[in-house]
Amino acid sequence: MSPVDSRAAPFVFSVFLSLLAASPAVAQTVSKVDPRALAMGGGYVAVADGYAALQWNPAGLWVSGRKEAGLMLGSLSLEVGRWVESLRVAGGFSDELTNADASATLMSGSSGLTDERTFGIYVTSVRFGASFQQITYADEIASFIDGSVHIDTAALRTREYQVSAAHPLMQGRLVLGGSAKLVQAQGRLDGVSLDSLEGADLAAGKLLGLAHSGSVTSEDTVFGIDLGLLFMASSMLRIGAVVKNFNAPELDSSTEITPTNEGQFRLPRQVRVGGMFLPHPQFSLTLDLDLVAGVFVHGARERRELGGGIQWSGDRVALRGGLLFDLKAIERRPMYTFGFGLSGETLRADLAGRWNPGRNGFGWIGSLAAEF
Numbered sequence: 105m106s107p108v109d110s111r112a113a114p115f116v117f118s119v120f121l122s123l124l125a126a127s128p129a130v131a132q133t134v135s136k137v138d139p140r141a142l143a144m145g146g147g148y149v150a151v152a153d154g155y156a157a158l159q160w161n162p163a164g165l166w167v168s169g170r171k172e173a174g175l176m177l178g179s180l181s182l183e184v185g186r187w188v189e190s191l192r193v194a195g196g197f198s199d200e201l202t203n204a205d206a207s208a209t210l211m212s213g214s215s216g217l218t219d220e221r222t223f224g225i226y227v228t229s230v231r232f233g234a235s236f237q238q239i240t241y242a243d244e245i246a247s248f249i250d251g252s253v254h255i256d257t258a259a260l261r262t263r264e265y266q267v268s269a270a271h272p273l274m275q276g277r278l279v280l281g282g283s284a285k286l287v288q289a290q291g292r293l294d295g296v297s298l299d300s301l302e303g304a305d306l307a308a309g310k311l312l313g314l315a316h317s318g319s320v321t322s323e324d325t326v327f328g329i330d331l332g333l334l335f336m337a338s339s340m341l342r343i344g345a346v347v348k349n350f351n352a353p354e355l356d357s358s359t360e361i362t363p364t365n366e367g368q369f370r371l372p373r374q375v376r377v378g379g380m381f382l383p384h385p386q387f388s389l390t391l392d393l394d395l396v397a398g399v400f401v402h403g404a405r406e407r408r409e410l411g412g413g414i415q416w417s418g419d420r421v422a423l424r425g426g427l428l429f430d431l432k433a434i435e436r437r438p439m440y441t442f443g444f445g446l447s448g449e450t451l452r453a454d455l456a457g458r459w460n461p462g463r464n465g466f467g468w469i470g471s472l473a474a475e476f
Contacts, residue, residue: 138176139456139469143443144413145426147390149378150334150344155226155473158235158268161346162281163332165233165270171476176224176237178469180458181308184405185215185434188308191246194253197303210253214434216245216405219312222469233268242315243404246298253298257315258401260369263288268330281332288325289355291369291401294318322369326353340382348374369401388415390426397432406432413441420447424456437461450475 138156141148148160155174157164186209192198193206201209209215224237242259266285273280296314305311332346352373378392390412397408413426422445427438443456451474458467 139178139443139454139471140415140422140424140445141456142178142180142458142467142469143424143426143441143454143456144390144415145392145411145428145439145441146409147378147380147392147412147426149332149346149376149392150342150380151378151388151390152344155228155233155235157270157281157332158226158228158233158266158283159224159237161332161334161344162233162268162283162330163270163279163334163344163346165228165231165268165281166272166276166279167334168228169230171229172473173225173227173476174471174473175226176222176469176471178220178222178467180220180222180467180469181312182218182439182458182460182467183216183308184218184430185209185212187215187217187246188306188311190215191253191255191298191311192303192306195298195301195303195306197306209434210246211248212434213245214405214432216243217308217311218243218405219315220467231270233266235266235268236264237266238263240316241400242312243399243401244311244315245403245405249297254295255298255301255311255314256295256403257293257318258369258404259292259315259318260400261290261292262371264328270332277336279334279336281334283328283330283332285328285330286325287328287353287371289322289369289371290320291322291355292316292318293321293401322355322357324355326355326371327351328353328371342380342382343377344379345377346374348376372400386417388417389413390415394431408432411441421445422447422454428458 141160152160152164153168154172189200190206190209193201219242221240224235226235240261244257247254247256264285264287266283268283270279270281329350330348331350335343337343349371354370375395376392381389393410394408397406399406408431410431411428415424424443426441428441429436429438439458439460441458445454453472455470
């Protein structure tokens, strides 16, 4: 690399990071739409290639150098803190926790129940890609109204039609990427008093059903922009950054919004940086960090993630594992992630899971891709 190129890389990266610094404080973590990414603890911004680049970092389209098509399906639910059990204690249906511990959990604002359901179809070439994906987020927290526990629910379903492109600079050591997407979004809000529920209703699946069946309060079609960057620092180190929903579009509301914008849905600006280290051709280590924390609807629980993992790749089999931390959770216990991949001449299948011991926190994502 020439001296000019050596000076250009830090300059381009600093300009990109200055855009990140200009991001508002309302954001959320990048969706785990890819089993390889989930299995490695979400450490994938510097790794993503092929169809995974469409979700994680559009600059990664340049990395794989292959054409492929794929589909993906997954469901991820997570209990943060012993939220469900705390509701049962507060409702008089359990004594597994003390009243003080249950109250502290429900009042913290850093506990709750979340759900993410995904489906996607993707086609990519060396520099370009297109996709359709539907992602549904649900979030539930507790609040206190007139001394009684109230369960607040929110759900946001997006259908995204996306085209992406990547362009290499500096002989391919620096790659810039971008995506333009048309998003059909629908937001639902609701709430229910704990006093109106029976003990059998206080299970994770039934509680999440409240969020998915809430009243439609926002429905809109908006335009979104994603930006990505990859820097090949050496043959062993790669650094990446991504800003999703750079323009942070807000959804029109079909109901009156309070002066504090409580309940206002938006496609949050998501900001993430990461790195990949290759100590051996068959081994890779990754680490990602959300630069800001936030939510997809005002009033919901904030999230900010730190995660990473390891991958071993053989001729036909890949094994992956990782750890994922929510830095905004009431307790920073790790979530364990794991998965594997099988590949043939043209087909590749990947499956991943996430497990949070002692919580309602198991989830999975699977994908099938064909190279052509």
